[in-house]
Amino acid sequence: MLQIQASHEAAPLIDDNRRARLVFCLVAATVMAAALLALAASLLQDPDSWWHIKVGQDLLASRTFPTADTYSYTSAGHPWIAKEWLGQVLLALAYKTAGWNGVALLTIAVVALAVFLMSWHLSAWLKPTLAVGLTLVLALLVDPVYIARPHIFTLPIIVVWTAYLFGVARSELAPPLWLLPLLCLWANLHATFTFGFVIAAFAGLDLLMRIRLSNPRLLASWIAFGLLCPLVSLLNPYGVKAILATFTVAYGNEAVPYILEWRPFNASEHGFQEVALLAVLFGLLVSRLQIGWAKALFLVFTLHVYLTHIRFMYLFFLLVPIVLATEVAEQYPALSLAKWMADKRDGLERFFAKWFYQICGVVGVLVVGAIAVLTSAYQAEPSQKTSARDALTFAESHHLSGNVLNSYNFGGSLIFHGIKTFIDGRTDQLFLNGFTKTDTEMGRSGGKPILQEQLKKYAIDWALLTADDSRIPFFDELGWKRAYSDKYAVIYVPGA
Structure with a gap:
């Protein structure tokens, strides 16, 4: 009787703990959204955002998937696929709904969702206060990837994918089949879905390290899941071409060394990230954290990918903490969720639990209000460093036509405005055979x-x-005659 009574008394506490965790995670997402709202225009400064939206618009208009380039005159007719078609359609729909404000809001919402999921999965093992603080620091570290391009939609997916696979491996369970539709969605959003295969393989190795060969049936379920991953990924408009395109870039695309985001990590340009990397390595050495060889290999892999191509910094900073959170909680109980749940609730946590629904309502009102302000009183738009807005207005008013030689950063804007490019940001598939090298x-x-x-x-x-x-x-x-110039762009025409 006493045991039953104790369990009934414990139930409200569990609910309160969960509610407090939820509020902490909502606060993290709200803080991130507020920070990005204040800097909304910075999300739109990548030149590729222009052509991604244009491709999405054309997909919606034609209802057909391109297989050859129609946006440049130097690579016209060459094989080219819109392998990120769904992400491009989402960006186009956001632009159609609310212009560049809509694109910025969609980007902010996705990043905020990723921050919420990150803090939720970390707080499953660590103290919520620690989980939220760590999440916000990590989110700040990967700030360079917050741009309005299709990869942004994969951030929540990769967090969930990694957390669940390593979670079930630790629990010695079969991987949940509902993750496969998530991978299918990922495969239609962005080409990084092949990282999903690698993450699943490392989670499988972690399971193998734990059980060795003692449970052949469980190992078979993981092998079957691994084989299903590439098969499910084929459920996209381009089938195996989408997979092959990612490997073409990863292994020897000649244009990659000339593109800034594909270059190796440079400490002189990313000092904040360098300090974070050194702090992580110092912490691992001093703490003597035992993580096992499978997770150690995963850490080395994500670090290698990051140091090789700076665009993949989020793989290291977002995924490694999720993977190592269990070991930190087990080997340092003072930092664990279990310790936090056993502690007497402080005033703030009791307040969060008691007024959970009201707090959620207030957060919702604040979010809606911020969206209303952004869409009505503030117009976010790309800088002329990538748009060349005034220069293109001049070109149109003076009826400039024919083949244009453009700087790389203006390629996206030209595509958006229906002008065929000399070169643009699609160098992962086009402008090869020495073209990009010659342009440089x-x-x-x-x-x-x-x-x-x-x-x-x-x-x-x-x-x-x-x-x-x-x-x-x-x-x-x-x-050549300088027909136009401002502090962002210069237009030349042949001399008389």
């Missing part, structure tokens, strides 16, 4: 003959260059 060499010392050759080869009728484009002096020397 045109602006280097001694590049004038190369530029002159390209002008003739592609019958260039005008040029749209960023104000700091290193080819500008060569155009002057070749007798």
Whole structure:
């Protein structure tokens, strides 16, 4: 009788603990959303956002999936697939609904969701206060990836995918089949879905480390899940081509070294991240945290991918803490959720639990109010560093037409405005066979003959260059006329 009474008394406490956790995680998501709302325009400064939206618009209009390039004249007709078609459609729908404000709001909402999920999964093992604080620091570290492009939609997915797979491996259970539709969604949103295969493999290794060969049936279920992953990923408009496209970039795409986001980690440019990396390594060495060889390999893998290509910094900073949270909680109980649940609730936590629904309502009102303010009183838009808005207005008013030689950063805006490009951000599939290398060499010392050759080869009728484009002096020397210039862009036309 006493045991039954004790269990009934414990139930409200469990509910209170869960509610307090939820509020902590909602606070983390709200803080992140508020910070991004204050800097909404910064989410729109990537030149590729323009062409992603345009591709999404064209997909909605034509209801067909492209298989060849129609957006440039230098690679026209070459094989090209919109492998991130669903992410592009979502961006196009957001733009159609509320312009660039809609795109910014959608991006903010997805990042806030990822922060909520991150803090929720970390707080399943660590104290909620620690989980929330750690999540916000990690979210700040990966700030460079918060841009309005299709990869942003994968952040919540990769958090859930990693947390559940390593969670069931630790519990020595079969992987849940509901994760497969999530992988299918991922495969249609962005090409990084192949990381899902790798994460599943590392989780399987973690299980193997725990049970060895003692449970063949369980191991068979994991092998079957691993085989189903690539099969489920084929459920996209391009089938196996979408998978092959990711490996083409990862293993030898010649244009990759010339694109900033694909370059290796540079400590002089990412000092904050360097400090974080050194702090993580110092902490692991000093704490002597025991994580097992499978998770150690996962840490090394994510670190390798990050140091090789800075665009993948989020794999290390977001996923490694999720994977190691269980060991931290077990080996340092003072930091664990169990310790927090056993402690007497403080005033703030009791307040969160008691007024849970009211707090959720207030948060909802604040979010709706912030959205209303952003959409009515503030107009977020890309900088002219990528839009060349005034320069393109000049080009249209002066009826400039024909083949344009453009700076890389203006390629997306040109596509958006229906002007075929010389080069743009689709270098993972196009502008190969030395093209991107030649484009880079045109602006280097001694590049004038190369530029002159390209002008003739592609019958260039005008040029749209960023104000700091290193080819500008060569155009002057070749007798081209500067028809327009501002602090963002320069337009050249052939001299008389």
